[in-house]
Amino acid sequence: DWVMSDHVEEAIARIREQVGDEEVILGLSGGVDSSVAAALIHRAIGDQLTCVFVDHGLLRLHEGDMVMEMFEGKLHAKVIRVDASELFLSKLAGVSEPEQKRKIIGGLFVDVFKAEAAKLKQAGGGHKGASFLAQGTIYPDVIESGGKKAVTIKSHHNVGGLPEQLGLKLLEPLRDLFKDEVRELGVALGLPHAMVYRHPFPGPGLGVRILGEVKKEYADLLRRADAIFIEELRACIDEKTGKSWYDMTSQAFTVFLPVKSVGVMGDGRTYDYVVALRAVQTSDFMTADWAELPYTLLKKVSSRIINEVRGINRVTYDVSSKPPATIEWE
Numbered sequence: 115d116w117v118m119s120d121h122v123e124e125a126i127a128r129i130r131e132q133v134g135d136e137e138v139i140l141g142l143s144g145g146v147d148s149s150v151a152a153a154l155i156h157r158a159i160g161d162q163l164t165c166v167f168v169d170h171g172l173l174r175l176h177e178g179d180m181v182m183e184m185f186e187g188k189l190h191a192k193v194i195r196v197d198a199s200e201l202f203l204s205k206l207a208g209v210s211e212p213e214q215k216r217k218i219i220g221g222l223f224v225d226v227f228k229a230e231a232a233k234l235k236q237a238g239g240g241h242k243g244a245s246f247l248a249q250g251t252i253y254p255d256v257i258e259s260g261g262k263k264a265v266t267i268k269s270h271h272n273v274g275g276l277p278e279q280l281g282l283k284l285l286e287p288l289r290d291l292f293k294d295e296v297r298e299l300g301v302a303l304g305l306p307h308a309m310v311y312r313h314p315f316p317g318p319g320l321g322v323r324i325l326g327e328v329k330k331e332y333a334d335l336l337r338r339a340d341a342i343f344i345e346e347l348r349a350c351i352d353e354k355t356g357k358s359w360y361d362m363t364s365q366a367f368t369v370f371l372p373v374k375s376v377g378v379m380g381d382g383r384t385y386d387y388v389v390a391l392r393a394v395q396t397s398d399f400m401t402a403d404w405a406e407l408p409y410t411l412l413k414k415v416s417s418r419i420i421n422e423v424r425g426i427n428r429v430t431y432d433v434s435s436k437p438p439a440t441i442e443w444e
């Protein structure tokens with residue numbers, strides 16, 4: 115629509131004016147906000163933007179490849195992909211407390227990002243190093259960090275203080291926008307609907323969806339189970355609304371429970387891990403109801419996971435609302 119395209123032109127002009135001929139660095143996560151910010155800034159200044167995509171090994175199935183395909187392949191943006199999965203997994207070994215896991219993941223993220231920014235500066239070849247750090251901060255983030263909450267239930271990992279540490283100026287082109295507007299902007303910039311309307315994914319990724327200690331074996335099982343759940347949610351269309359159950363829910367994912375239960379398969383006994391499916395509906399993520407997914411959908415997801423993911427022999431559905439439960443299990 116013309117209002118949005120006006121907004122795009124205006125935003126592009128503002129970015130060009132602010133950046134001039136300097137270089138910008140941006141941490142790309144694959145989430146909606148950083149993706150839209152990257153696409154917008156790339157449209158404005160092209161190769162003056164370098165995206166750094168840190169793969170912490172706790173992403174969803176094929177997520178890293180999809181991010182690269184979109185930004186490097188389709189948009190032709192400069193993207194540095196850092197495979198830091200071994201580093202993250204080694205520092206997480208033996209750690210099971212959720213907040214401690216969040217701190218480790220958030221801290222390593224900053225370290226890896228800083229190291230990449232420093233490398234760019236040394237690389238030479240005409241690259242004088244970035245003078246701007248771009249972030250996909252949106253208006254609700256601005257308000258949230260202003261108001262102090264009395265109790266921190268979960269420390270949401272953000273890169274607060276990073277620009278100062280790096281000696282960079284901030285570029286936040288989405289600062290005045292609400293989530294819906296960010297999504298519309300993403301569509302106007304040509305990002306695919308499925309990317310722009312993706313459910314939120316926490317910064318620590320599967321790190322907080324594997325209960326207790328994070329292990330590569332668990333992450334690999336969880337990724338495959340979760341991909342099946344999401345695929346079936348997208349494929350299942352609700353007759354009343356004509357929408358998929360993916361679009362009918364605000365957030366849906368699979369949680370890995372590191373406990374074993376007994377099952378039977380063919381003539382044999384199995385003793386394997388359990389996963390929980392979680393799907394919620396919410397308008398603000400402060401309160402949430404568990405989604406009344408169709409039984410036929412649950413049945414299909416459960417049988418596919420147990421048949422296709424060797425190592426998981428039991429699937430449960432989480433029927434807890436927030437409060438008193440939270441959306442994530444950690």
Ligand code: XMP
Pocket residue numbers: 216267268269270271314315316317318322365399436439440441442443444
């Ligand atoms: P809870 O579990 O607190 O989740 O009900 C509310 C929303 O916040 C997301 N969440 C996180 N996002 N870093 C993030 O970036 C985190 O550490 C984190 N923990 C929870 C969660 O996915 C949900 O959308």
